[in-house]
Amino acid sequence: MRRSILSFLSGAALIVAALAVGPAAAEGHHEKKPEVHAWSFAGFFGSYDKSQLRRGFKVYKEVCSTCHSIKMLAFRNLAQPGGPQFSEKEVADLAASYKVKDGPNESGEYYDRPARPSDRFPPPFANEQAARAAMSGAYPPDMSVLVKARGYGRGFPTFLLDALPGLSYQEHGADYVASLLKGYTEPPHGVTVPDGQFYNAYMSGNRIGMPPPLSDGAVTYDDGAPQTVDQYSKDVTAFLMWVAEPHLEARKHIGQGVLAFLIVFALLLYFTKRKIWSNVAH
Ligand code: HEC
Numbered sequence: 248m249r250r251s252i253l254s255f256l257s258g259a260a261l262i263v264a265a266l267a268v269g270p271a272a273a274e275g276h277h278e279k280k281p282e283v284h285a286w287s288f289a290g291f292f293g294s295y296d297k298s299q300l301r302r303g304f305k306v307y308k309e310v311c312s313t314c315h316s317i318k319m320l321a322f323r324n325l326a327q328p329g330g331p332q333f334s335e336k337e338v339a340d341l342a343a344s345y346k347v348k349d350g351p352n353e354s355g356e357y358y359d360r361p362a363r364p365s366d367r368f369p370p371p372f373a374n375e376q377a378a379r380a381a382m383s384g385a386y387p388p389d390m391s392v393l394v395k396a397r398g399y400g401r402g403f404p405t406f407l408l409d410a411l412p413g414l415s416y417q418e419h420g421a422d423y424v425a426s427l428l429k430g431y432t433e434p435p436h437g438v439t440v441p442d443g444q445f446y447n448a449y450m451s452g453n454r455i456g457m458p459p460p461l462s463d464g465a466v467t468y469d470d471g472a473p474q475t476v477d478q479y480s481k482d483v484t485a486f487l488m489w490v491a492e493p494h495l496e497a498r499k500h501i502g503q504g505v506l507a508f509l510i511v512f513a514l515l516l517y518f519t520k521r522k523i524w525s526n527v528a529h
Pocket residue numbers: 306307310311312313314315382385386387388393397424427428450451454455456457458460461483
């Protein structure tokens with residue numbers, strides 16, 4: 248009996264030790280936890296900052312869109328309420344500066360024409376293979392839902408809060424993308440990065456096939472916001488968050504309306520109950 252308990256315990260100890268050492272030994276690297284940002288769209292009353300979305304769009308247009316598509320985004324979306332809210336004229340001019348494929352025409356041919364507000368953003372590459380061929384094998388993912396598709400575990404104790412509806416923190420993906428954009432550094436001593444790859448503190452495995460896309464001063468802002476990698480990263484991430492969740496504000500407004508209704512309803516019930524029972528002796 249005692250021997251079987253002993254062997255059980257030592258077996259369990261071995262498993263625990265293997266679990267503790269295993270991943271670290273197998274991977275030999277560790278990505279940093281994304282920095283937590285103060286997003287305007289976080290929380291129960293959160294909403295997008297229109298100027299930030301406009302700046303973020305500029306960063307996307309001038310930098311990211313040379314490699315990343317946003318297939319779900321049509322030009323006219325940029326004029327919708329809750330978004331960057333460009334004017335109809337601005338959107339029409341912007342669309343006209345892009346070419347899209349259309350056809351077939353009467354002679355059965357496909358042709359290029361200037362885009363219209365109802366068109367979607369033309370992708371930078373014809374297909375995934377063309378993108379990989381241009382990017383030494385790596386594929387720049389489409390950005391339609393990218394911010395919502397990335398996340399990370401916040402660990403104890405915050406993950407307990409994250410499980411509660413209403414209190415949960417939903418900006419993991421945004422924190423990750425913004426941190427990733429700022430996370431390029433020299434590799435630590437003794438770490439080698441293969442050609443065509445770059446060291447990034449936040450990328451899983453610390454190696455990424457995307458060259459550092461941002462540098463201070465690369466995009467000109469006309470609203471006086473700082474032209475720094477830090478600011479660009481936050482702005483473009485906010486824009487991509489809007490792209491992935493354009494109806495966030497409407498959703499939060501419904502929640503606020505429901506809560507306000509419940510409060511009023513509870514008060515009415517309370518006073519009705521008082522009135523009904525007021526003549527009844529205790
Ligand atoms: C020169 C082309 C290029 C440009 C410009 C570029 N990217 Fe990328 N991006 C890539 C490639 C290639 C990958 C895939 C990397 C990999 O899988 O290792 C990628 C991956 C990513 C990822 C996903 C990382 C992950 O967790 O898998 C994010 C987020 C991203 N890019 C954001 C951006 C943003 C934001 C911009 C604009 C500021 C931008 N990229 C500009 C080529 C580019």
